Amino acid sequence: MAQPWRGLLAEYADRLPLEAEDTPITLGEGGTPLVKSDPLSAEVGAEVYIKVEGANPTGSFKDRGMTMAMTKVASSGCEMVACASTGNTSASAAAYATRAGFSCAVVLPAGKIAAGKLAQAIVHGATLIAVDGNFDDCLRIVRELTQTYPVALVNSVNPYRLQGQKTAAFEIVDALGDAPDIHVLPVGNAGNISAYWMGYNEYAGRTTAASIDDSATRLEAVASRTPRMWGIQAAGAAPFVAGHPVADPETVATAIRIGNPASWDYAVAARDDSDGLITAVSDEQILDAQAILAAETGVFCEPASAASVAGLRHLAQQGQVPEGARIVCTVTGNGLKDTATALGDRAIDPEVIEPTLEAACRALGL
Numbered sequence: 001m002a003q004p005w006r007g008l009l010a011e012y013a014d015r016l017p018l019e020a021e022d023t024p025i026t027l028g029e030g031g032t033p034l035v036k037s038d039p040l041s042a043e044v045g046a047e048v049y050i051k052v053e054g055a056n057p058t059g060s061f062k063d064r065g066m067t068m069a070m071t072k073v074a075s076s077g078c079e080m081v082a083c084a085s086t087g088n089t090s091a092s093a094a095a096y097a098t099r100a101g102f103s104c105a106v107v108l109p110a111g112k113i114a115a116g117k118l119a120q121a122i123v124h125g126a127t128l129i130a131v132d133g134n135f136d137d138c139l140r141i142v143r144e145l146t147q148t149y150p151v152a153l154v155n156s157v158n159p160y161r162l163q164g165q166k167t168a169a170f171e172i173v174d175a176l177g178d179a180p181d182i183h184v185l186p187v188g189n190a191g192n193i194s195a196y197w198m199g200y201n202e203y204a205g206r207t208t209a210a211s212i213d214d215s216a217t218r219l220e221a222v223a224s225r226t227p228r229m230w231g232i233q234a235a236g237a238a239p240f241v242a243g244h245p246v247a248d249p250e251t252v253a254t255a256i257r258i259g260n261p262a263s264w265d266y267a268v269a270a271r272d273d274s275d276g277l278i279t280a281v282s283d284e285q286i287l288d289a290q291a292i293l294a295a296e297t298g299v300f301c302e303p304a305s306a307a308s309v310a311g312l313r314h315l316a317q318q319g320q321v322p323e324g325a326r327i328v329c330t331v332t333g334n335g336l337k338d339t340a341t342a343l344g345d346r347a348i349d350p351e352v353i354e355p356t357l358e359a360a361c362r363a364l365g366l
């Protein structure tokens, strides 16, 4: 009989740093679809799967880290959390703080957050502060704030965030039977690429720089190998491609509009140790990828999420995709968070007809 998914802390308890006193703060996150895309597979000459992280409770992969981090905050006795956010971290933190009974402060770059994400933070009761600056300024402020006051930091510099996020790699191996050849994902603050690399390594019986203990290696290996990690940045916010932080990141993909990534060293290790790469794509390529993923595969993701698919298409055009390789692209967040960008200049104005079958048939050309 099918078992209902219990949330990733329960499903992967033996591979997470949980103690007896930890009571999971959960919304049933994880267990997201892994969807094979025939159109993309045909386009790039490989076997391409989409990990649909927009299917998490608040619509992005941030929930994986938040369930773990918030559970640890609860055990610590702290009752207020804070985060800097390009949108999805605040949406997730606000929801999980509500679940835990905590208050939540979110520090955002003014005017740079998609409306759907702001709405989430507001309906969950978080206190919003808009900063006249970028994400990197916001993260600096909350770091200082949480060092000075009894407020827990739930950004991905909180190591428990990556611990939760690594479970996405477990799910992929569990679904495919082994690690893929290549894993492609967007890179912003670089926590997620570090977390996936950690997860793939732990399932292969190894640890990485980002691992916080070696318990992973005491469990039996599930995977025989690890994938090459391909990280994709937006061209206007591509510090890894430049080789140094960039001062004024700019891209339509606001969730990866970050110039000074917090998990720099882990991400460089993931790239180099996996024989991978980190490259950049233009905003136009990102929006094209978002559109074709929606129109051809049936997955509606937000612009930052589409960076993975845009990167894969771009690298395929350059002849860098090995024929027949098994490839997983993470699409990190749900398209419903930012419908304005997705629609572009397309209006929502369907033809209005008389309330009859005949009129409907006429309008449909039947």
Ligand SMILES: *Cc1c(COP(=O)(O)O)cnc(C)c1O
Residues within 6 Å of the ligand: 060, 061, 062, 088, 089, 156, 186, 187, 188, 189, 190, 191, 192, 193, 255, 256, 302, 304, 305, 332, 333, 334
């Ligand atoms: C946070 C986020 C990213 C970037 O992830 P990092 O861990 O910061 O690299 C990408 N896409 C979406 C939708 C996000 O919310």
